[in-house]
Amino acid sequence: MSCFPCFTSKVKKTNSKDANSRSSSESPPHEARNRNETPKADGGPNINVKAFTFWELASATKNFRQECLLGEGAFGRVYKGQLENSGQDVAVKQLDRNGLHGNKEFLQEVSMLSLLDHENLVNLVGYCADGEQRLLVCEYMSLGSLVDHLFEMKPDQEPLSWPTRMNLALGAARGVEYLHEKANPPVLYRDLKSSNILLCGDFHPKLSTFGLGKAKSVGDKMQVSRVMGTYGYCAPEYSRDSQFTLKSDIYSFGVVLLELITGRKAIDTTRPMDEQNLVSWAQPKFRDPKKFPEMADPLLKRRFPEKSLNQAVAIAAMCLQEEASVRPLISDVVTTLSFLVASKEENMCDTTPLPSLPPADSGHEKGGDSSEHTSDHEDEGSDCSKSGSQEGSEEESEEEHQHDHNRPSRDGSEQGDHDSGDECHSAVTGSNEWGSNSSHNSNSL
Known part of the structure; x- marks a missing residue:
């Protein structure tokens, strides 16, 4: 796999030392290396994060005790830890x-x-590559994943508001x-799903x-031999031909x-x-x-x-x-979603023009049935703690939106139709700008 040398980074080139020569006279016995130090002297890649010893990470996770286990996925277990020197909370993945x-x-x-920022x-x-041990150390996300x-x-947890x-x-x-x-070069995510969207204390998503260590740089087309996606989220072309492009992430x-x-869950x-199957259910609508x-x-x-x-439904349909x-x-998606979020969410003015989208009706009734290709069923996204209640996500006043604590069930009767008429129709059929842009750029994949 490419080392992605074209990324812009500020890695200092220093005289490398043998990875095994860490005498106590040079540094404390379990001290991590400086962030900018190159880990190997044999032509290995430059790495812009700390190299931890296994002892340090075992200490941080209380010897990988069950009480520190956050989750288990396709590539290993994830533990919550606290670095001894800095006191920083981290998520440690033991591959x-x-x-x-x-x-x-x-x-x-x-x-x-280390070059993605x-x-x-x-x-x-940071990371650890002591002997046969392979561990990754990432920032700890206190609110867990979107699934939570x-x-x-x-x-007693409030549902996510529409603006959130x-x-x-x-x-x-x-x-x-x-x-x-x-x-640069572009990177394919390949396993985008709700459990891989993690949340900070202010509901900031990451x-x-x-x-991503298994992601690939993008060629004309990428054919993969190892299943990376998750059933329900996989694009049809990946299920059929094991071919993955940027547009597969879009799906x-x-x-x-x-x-x-x-x-609703992708598969329930x-x-x-x-x-x-969520997509198969939504396609006729x-x-x-x-x-x-009634889809809300x-x-x-x-x-x-x-x-x-x-507009959100129209984006999903495209x-x-x-x-x-x-x-x-994806830049088109960001532009349109940015406009929605910037339109004062709860009080969006009806006169505010929204970017128009091309027709979503392409006649593919089963576009979302992503196959019999049963990928990783384990959730990688349990990487973080399932803690915390929603903070600051509701901006509506209590006087305006008083409601009882017996929230309606998602399994109850569906909401009735709103006669949104021309407004709904224009959201889907306004123009062909997206389709033409996407078609024009698809050849570059």
Whole structure:
């Protein structure tokens, strides 16, 4: 895998020392290296984060005790830890020893991760490559993942408000935009899902980078032999041909956006058969704008601007096109979501013009049935603690929005139609700008 040498970074070139020559006269026995120090002298990649000893990380996680375990995914277990010297809380991922990580491959992946720097990506703090041990150390995200606040809420937990949901979608889209269009060469995420969107204390979203070590730089087309996606989020072309492009990430983002809109899981086997696959359930509704309001999460209790809902559904529909070439670029998604969020969320003026989108009705009734390709069913996104209650996500006053604590069930009857008529229709059929841009750029993938 490429070491991504074209990334802009500020790595200092220093005289490397042998990795095994750490005498106590040079540094404390378990002291991590300086952030800018190159880890190897044999032509290995430059790494812009700390190299920890296994002893340090064992100490930080109380010898990897069960009480510190945050979750377990396809590549290993994730523990909460606290660094002894700084007191910083971190998430420590102990990679499976039976995985495919040789020392050279692992260090190349760490090098790539260390060069990624964006406010919507989880920050890599350091790594460990002692003997056969392979560990990654990332910043700890105190509110866990999107799953904890959308699908696995505590009884006394408030549902996410509409403005918060759109802010989360925008933050996730900006993280993908950085990987696709700002990183050089571009990076494919390949496993975008709600459990990989992690949250800070102020509900600031960041994409987990634990799985990014397996991401690839983008060629004309990338064919993969190892399954990386998750069933329900995989694009049709990945399921059919094991081919993955930038537009495959767009599809996965569309599934996440649809989850935020509807409060439904991508795959939910507890629902009736015809509702178990979220995208298959939504596709017929995309073709009838009058049904958009009934797609909204019942827990929202209709507390959303209908114009904003219509536009969000239209964005999701475009991202979920079966034909990859007509899906939008992630920069287009960011632009439109930015406009929605900037339009004062709860009090969006009806006279404010919204960017128009091309028709979502492409005649693909089963575009979201992402296959019999059963990818990683384990959630990588349990990388962080499932703690905390929502802080500051509701900006509405109590006087205006008093409600009882017996929230309506998502399994209850669906909301009735709003006769949104021309407004809904214009949100989906305004112009072909996105489709033409996406088609024009698809050849560059």
